Amino acid sequence: MSETKLYPIESENRPPSAPPAPSRRQVLLGAAAAGGALAALGVGAAKSAKAAALAVPETAKSMGRPIEAEAYGMPSKFETQYKRRRTDVFVNKQNFSDWSMSPLQHQKGIITPNGVIFERHHAGTPDIDPKTHKLVIHGMVKQPLEFSMDALLRYPSVSRFYFLECSGNGLTDWLQARSKTVQQTHGLLSCSQWTGVPASWLLDEAGLQPGAKWVMFEGADGSSHVRSIPIERVMKDTLIVYGSGGEMLRPENGYPLRAFIPGWEGNCSVKWLRRIKVSDQPWYFRSETARYTDPMPEGKWRQFSFTMECKSVITNPSGGMKMQGPGHYEIQGFAWSGNGHIKAVDITTDGGKTWREATLERPILDKCLTRFTYRWNWNGQPAKIASRAVDSTDYVQPTVADIAKVRAIVGFVQHHNGVHPWSIDANGEVKNAIA
Numbered sequence: 552m553s554e555t556k557l558y559p560i561e562s563e564n565r566p567p568s569a570p571p572a573p574s575r576r577q578v579l580l581g582a583a584a585a586g587g588a589l590a591a592l593g594v595g596a597a598k599s600a601k602a603a604a605l606a607v608p609e610t611a612k613s614m615g616r617p618i619e620a621e622a623y624g625m626p627s628k629f630e631t632q633y634k635r636r637r638t639d640v641f642v643n644k645q646n647f648s649d650w651s652m653s654p655l656q657h658q659k660g661i662i663t664p665n666g667v668i669f670e671r672h673h674a675g676t677p678d679i680d681p682k683t684h685k686l687v688i689h690g691m692v693k694q695p696l697e698f699s700m701d702a703l704l705r706y707p708s709v710s711r712f713y714f715l716e717c718s719g720n721g722l723t724d725w726l727q728a729r730s731k732t733v734q735q736t737h738g739l740l741s742c743s744q745w746t747g748v749p750a751s752w753l754l755d756e757a758g759l760q761p762g763a764k765w766v767m768f769e770g771a772d773g774s775s776h777v778r779s780i781p782i783e784r785v786m787k788d789t790l791i792v793y794g795s796g797g798e799m800l801r802p803e804n805g806y807p808l809r810a811f812i813p814g815w816e817g818n819c820s821v822k823w824l825r826r827i828k829v830s831d832q833p834w835y836f837r838s839e840t841a842r843y844t845d846p847m848p849e850g851k852w853r854q855f856s857f858t859m860e861c862k863s864v865i866t867n868p869s870g871g872m873k874m875q876g877p878g879h880y881e882i883q884g885f886a887w888s889g890n891g892h893i894k895a896v897d898i899t900t901d902g903g904k905t906w907r908e909a910t911l912e913r914p915i916l917d918k919c920l921t922r923f924t925y926r927w928n929w930n931g932q933p934a935k936i937a938s939r940a941v942d943s944t945d946y947v948q949p950t951v952a953d954i955a956k957v958r959a960i961v962g963f964v965q966h967h968n969g970v971h972p973w974s975i976d977a978n979g980e981v982k983n984a985i986a
């Protein structure tokens with residue numbers, strides 16, 4: 552992967568391809584000028600006396616490309632780094648159970664483009680024809696029902712913004728810095744606007760029998776992935792989703808239909824959904840016993856730990872990047888919580904000795920990524936930076952040391968929401984500093 556270079560806002564060394572840098576005067580005077588915060592970064596500030604005549608670029612002297620025959624727009628050919636990638640830290644030998652991670656360090660804004668939403672599958676990605684796909688609801692219901700995709704698409708629908716995170720996110724980097732980039736440490740995380748039908752509307756139509764307490768979601772893939780979900784949660788805000796980011800789901804994210812349980816571990820959001828069964832008890836499937844459980848002290852295991860708790864990470868600067876000299880930088884990152892919305896994010900640039908509040912960018916939505924920024928004047932000395940989020944329940948993102956006091960960090964440990972530090976050395980190289 553090519554190294555991302557980060558230039559200070561007022562650097563003389565910016566390459567010709569970098570956007571124009573504001574002058575020192577703009578940076579220093581900007582805060583006082585009209586436009587306040589933006590001007591402080593030199594964006595939209597008054598012209599510098601030293602400004603050179605703006606050259607007309609070659610692209611402005613000729614016609615661009617006409618509409619292409621296959622009119623599905625693709626990223627610029629220069630944006631080669633914006634790719635979903637497997638991690639090379641932990642390679643699964645039988646590669647039908649696999650995952651690829653989102654390039655969070657390149658994500659602009661809170662929405663992950665469909666082509667780079669992370670994907671995790673236990674038996675590859677099936678290609679399912681929506682014309683023949685069916686969803687069945689049965690078990691403890693008054694009237695079993697079968698839906699075609701056409702029928703589901705005729706239902707009233709909702710569109711909601713939520714993050715999606717795999718509970719295995721970060722499992723390689725608890726006590727040792729094994730990963731290099733934020734894509735590898737945190738890239739089993741994405742955020743989109745999901746469109747579909749609330750599960751409660753379909754279950755209300757089938758009619759729940761008295762005593763119904765659990766719901767099974769089953770996928771139509773080679774793993775027949777299944778999960779048991781408490782009925783209160785299914786009736787509260789679970790969606791039966793067919794759309795993400797303005798179009799039908801991508802095959803790897805569950806096309807044509809998936810369950811989506813906001814704020815819960817991604818494993819519960821069963822893709823390629825074909826069956827919903829209602830029962831009075833859970834099924835204790837493999838993903839609820841042998842996997843997706845958490846080791847606890849004294850040899851105990853925690854089951855049904857559904858919620859993805861409050862977490863945050865700095866994506867810029869992050870592992871693998873290089874700072875191009877001292878100066879002003881904007882620290883950027885994401886915070887999220889499966890228990891509500893983000894209330895605050897604190898930033899440390901001195902390894903946790905002092906913390907300052909970051910700016911949260913709107914919209915700040917429940918169970919959705921929130922973008923944060925923080926202005927930092929790096930003095931060129933070694934530094935350790937990290938973010939710490941607080942959610943609307945007043946839960947504060949813990950450190951790994953805090954988590955280790957109540958859980959056992961041994962083996963494949965899921966649900967890593969610890970504070971993640973990055974170190975910056977005197978050369979400006981940014982590295983994973985989790986341990």
Ligand code: MTE
Nearest residue numbers: 669670671672673717770776804817818822
């Ligand atoms: N659903 C089916 N049918 N098969 C699967 O392998 N993987 C689960 C879940 N749903 C899986 C599934 C896991 S472990 C996660 S983290 C999420 O899907 C990932 O969703 P995504 O691939 O759309 O990011």
